Amino acid sequence: MLMIVIIALGGTITPVVGQGLPTLRILVHQRPRIELVRQMVPMFEAIMMQRGRPVKVEIVEGPAPDPEYQTKLFVDLRAGTGADAFMVRNTFLPSAVEARYLLDLTDRLTAWRDWSTQFYPVLRNQVAVGGRIYSVPPGASVMLLFYRRDILQSLGISTAQPKTFDDLLNRAREIRQKSGKFAVLYPAGAQWGGGTFSEGFLLLMLGTKSPLYNGATGRWVVRSPGLLTVFKIYETLAKERLLPVDPLLAPQPWVPTKYRMFTAGDLLITTSGTWAWDFDWGPNGAAPLPGLFEKVATWELPGETEPYVLSIVSWSWAVNAASRQPDLAWEWVKFATSARGAAMWSGTIGAIAARRDAKIYAAYATKPHLIAQERSLLRGKFLHPASGIDRIAFFAAQATDGIITGRMTADQALDFFAREVTAALGTQAVESLPMR
Amino acid sequence: MAIPFGLLLIPALWAVYQSLTNAALAGVEAIHPKFIGLQNYVTLLRDPGFRNSLSVSLKFLIWSALVGQFLLGMTAAVALRRNDLKMRDLFGAIILLPLAVPEIVVAFMWTSFLAPGEFGSLNRLLRFVGISASANWFYQYPLPSVILINIWRGVTFATILFLSGLQTIPTELEEAGAVDGGSPRQVFQYITLPLLMPVIFTYMILTTITTLSIFGLIYALTRGGPGGATEVVPIYMYNRAFQFYQLGYGSAVAVVMLIVALTLGFIYVRSLRVML
Numbered sequence: 024m025l026m027i028v029i030i031a032l033g034g035t036i037t038p039v040v041g042q043g044l045p046t047l048r049i050l051v052h053q054r055p056r057i058e059l060v061r062q063m064v065p066m067f068e069a070i071m072m073q074r075g076r077p078v079k080v081e082i083v084e085g086p087a088p089d090p091e092y093q094t095k096l097f098v099d100l101r102a103g104t105g106a107d108a109f110m111v112r113n114t115f116l117p118s119a120v121e122a123r124y125l126l127d128l129t130d131r132l133t134a135w136r137d138w139s140t141q142f143y144p145v146l147r148n149q150v151a152v153g154g155r156i157y158s159v160p161p162g163a164s165v166m167l168l169f170y171r172r173d174i175l176q177s178l179g180i181s182t183a184q185p186k187t188f189d190d191l192l193n194r195a196r197e198i199r200q201k202s203g204k205f206a207v208l209y210p211a212g213a214q215w216g217g218g219t220f221s222e223g224f225l226l227l228m229l230g231t232k233s234p235l236y237n238g239a240t241g242r243w244v245v246r247s248p249g250l251l252t253v254f255k256i257y258e259t260l261a262k263e264r265l266l267p268v269d270p271l272l273a274p275q276p277w278v279p280t281k282y283r284m285f286t287a288g289d290l291l292i293t294t295s296g297t298w299a300w301d302f303d304w305g306p307n308g309a310a311p312l313p314g315l316f317e318k319v320a321t322w323e324l325p326g327e328t329e330p331y332v333l334s335i336v337s338w339s340w341a342v343n344a345a346s347r348q349p350d351l352a353w354e355w356v357k358f359a360t361s362a363r364g365a366a367m368w369s370g371t372i373g374a375i376a377a378r379r380d381a382k383i384y385a386a387y388a389t390k391p392h393l394i395a396q397e398r399s400l401l402r403g404k405f406l407h408p409a410s411g412i413d414r415i416a417f418f419a420a421q422a423t424d425g426i427i428t429g430r431m432t433a434d435q436a437l438d439f440f441a442r443e444v445t446a447a448l449g450t451q452a453v454e455s456l457p458m459r
Numbered sequence: 460m461a462i463p464f465g466l467l468l469i470p471a472l473w474a475v476y477q478s479l480t481n482a483a484l485a486g487v488e489a490i491h492p493k494f495i496g497l498q499n500y501v502t503l504l505r506d507p508g509f510r511n512s513l514s515v516s517l518k519f520l521i522w523s524a525l526v527g528q529f530l531l532g533m534t535a536a537v538a539l540r541r542n543d544l545k546m547r548d549l550f551g552a553i554i555l556l557p558l559a560v561p562e563i564v565v566a567f568m569w570t571s572f573l574a575p576g577e578f579g580s581l582n583r584l585l586r587f588v589g590i591s592a593s594a595n596w597f598y599q600y601p602l603p604s605v606i607l608i609n610i611w612r613g614v615t616f617a618t619i620l621f622l623s624g625l626q627t628i629p630t631e632l633e634e635a636g637a638v639d640g641g642s643p644r645q646v647f648q649y650i651t652l653p654l655l656m657p658v659i660f661t662y663m664i665l666t667t668i669t670t671l672s673i674f675g676l677i678y679a680l681t682r683g684g685p686g687g688a689t690e691v692v693p694i695y696m697y698n699r700a701f702q703f704y705q706l707g708y709g710s711a712v713a714v715v716m717l718i719v720a721l722t723l724g725f726i727y728v729r730s731l732r733v734m735l
Contacts, residue, residue, distance in 0.1 A: 098484065101484055
């Protein structure tokens with residue numbers, strides 16, 4: 024209770040500024056990102072020194088799990104102790120903007136030629152909130168289905184692209200029948216945090232014919248045939264034991280599923296972003312898989328009628344609206360998303376660089392599997408972040424949690440989702456589509 | 460006086476005020492929270508997630524503190540009081556050990572012990588003695604696992620408290636009961652236990668309040684999962700306030716918890732006064 028009160032009363036505590044040189048505080052989380060920023064900081068300090076604006080950068084390490092990092096970020100910002108620059112997850116952009124945590128970068132970006140000439144338009148759109156820009160992405164990802172080509176071939180199961188949801192379910196049943204292994208992973212449940220939405224639910228939802236957000240009315244669709252289809256797929260996956268439910272209910276469910284079961288060949292298909300090639304299963308990844316490119320291949324995401332790819336900006340750099348040195352923080356953002364910065368980011372995290380000219384740097388040029396996906400990025404579907412998207416993600420996770428634990432049927436999950444989102448966002452922010 | 464006022468009363472009053480608003484950590488409500496009266500409390504009463512967390516908290520309290528820690532603590536205290544107990548110092552040290560281990564270390568230790576399949580020490584031990592076990596304890600028995608761990612951790616406190624209470628009871632009274640023909644069980648039931656009642660009630664008050672507010676241990680073990688099976692009220696409150704950013708709603712949960720704890724404390728104190 025005391026913690027809630029301290030945060031609510033916040034806004035008066037000021038960050039410590041070092042003696043002499045101005046100190047720029049940068050919040051970053053997860054080991055590969057922290058190590059990357061550690062490499063970048065001396066370069067940035069040297070550049071600023073050359074420009075006659077010396078600066079000392081202090082790296083603030085955030086908690087590794089994404090939900091805890093996001094909480095720390097918002098708690099710090101609310102309490103007035105936020106870092107000057109930080110990474111923000113795209114699904115939280117609108118609510119961070121509404122809370123006035125982020126500096127409006129639109130004018131600065133307009134004046135920065137790179138923004139209009141080098142950054143892919145599809146990504147510029149993805150970080151726009153109400154027509155303004157508050158964050159700059161160094162990279163993006165294409166969401167795909169990754170499958171164990173070696174094992175499917177040894178089982179005599181087709182590795183052709185499954186085009187529809189039914190194709191995928193039938194393929195999954197065949198895997199289960201022939202191998203007894205878990206077939207497919209679409210993240211679900213509350214434990215996966217925001218990933219249930221961005222790596223699972225959304226991948227199914229955008230494959231349906233129903234919109235999740237109605238851009239014309241500015242409302243979220245909380246009841247639609249497409250939503251019911253998505254919940255029914257989760258229900259089928261859980262009931263027929265095609266999905267590994269137990270590990271999804273544990274803390275950090277990506278560890279037993281993507282890191283252990285997939286690499287051990289006990290799970291044969293999983294959703295993931297292009298980051299998986301490096302960040303997850305690469306030689307320096309969380310769970311290296313030797314012979315990765317021989318053993319693993321990708322499919323596009325099946326839909327109701329045809330396959331598609333989903334492009335997402337997961338994280339982008341933003342500046343604290345209450346920063347005492349917004350210009351220095353903006354210089355950091357420019358550096359971190361420069362051609363070199365984007366190349367280093369993409370090379371380390373396994374992202375597709377957000378800018379065309381990142382290829383000139385070896386850090387990215389040596390990742391042909393990522394560069395090859397740039398075309399997919401450009402034609403990929405995406406969900407524009409709008410106000411309330413964090414609540415949509417939260418209740419999608421809760422609804423799928425109910426389904427996989429057997430507490431809800433697909434129909435009940437749809438009722439729950441519609442009821443809870445409506446209660447959270449208000450009736451004026453939601454709408455329903457006629458059910459077939 | 461100023462310190463208790465500053466640290467306890469003001470935050471509590473602020474939480475009550477905030478529970479009457481839609482204050483949030485993000486979104487428009489972070490900047491412009493509105494007064495919404497008792498809306499958070501109405502929502503809370505209808506919220507199946509909150510009802511589930513209350514139920515989990517109650518089971519956790521009863522089985523881990525009021526039954527498990529109490530019985531084991533009392534047994535250990537009675538045993539340690541006996542002069543003829545062999546290796547008494549070693550036994551005492553073993554009993555005291557859990558209190559010396561930090562909460563998060565306890566969580567990691569037990570996570571390792573109860574890990575699934577061949578990764579878990581318990582499964583390996585069971586296999587060593589010929590029992591084929593590959594149980595996934597935290598999935599298959601989430602609440603019993605957490606209760607067991609809390610019993611292990613809390614038994615020290617119960618033992619210390621009961622032992623100190625037992626040592627204040629004059630041995631002459633128990634010896635007189637024995638001389639009059641009372642069996643050890645009768646002596647304990649009719650002489651020792653009644654004299655120990657004030658200590659037992661003190662224990663009940665303290666353990667109820669501390670057990671209801673346990674957060675770190677369970678969060679580190681299961682984060683309230685799987686599927687809300689170990690989501691005690693403090694974790695539910697944390698999730699609403701800091702994962703879903705509803706500070707107002709989280710404050711309402713905190714206020715309800717405060718009322719529950721105060722009510723239980725009041726009942727205990729009243730009962731204790733009646734007994735004395």
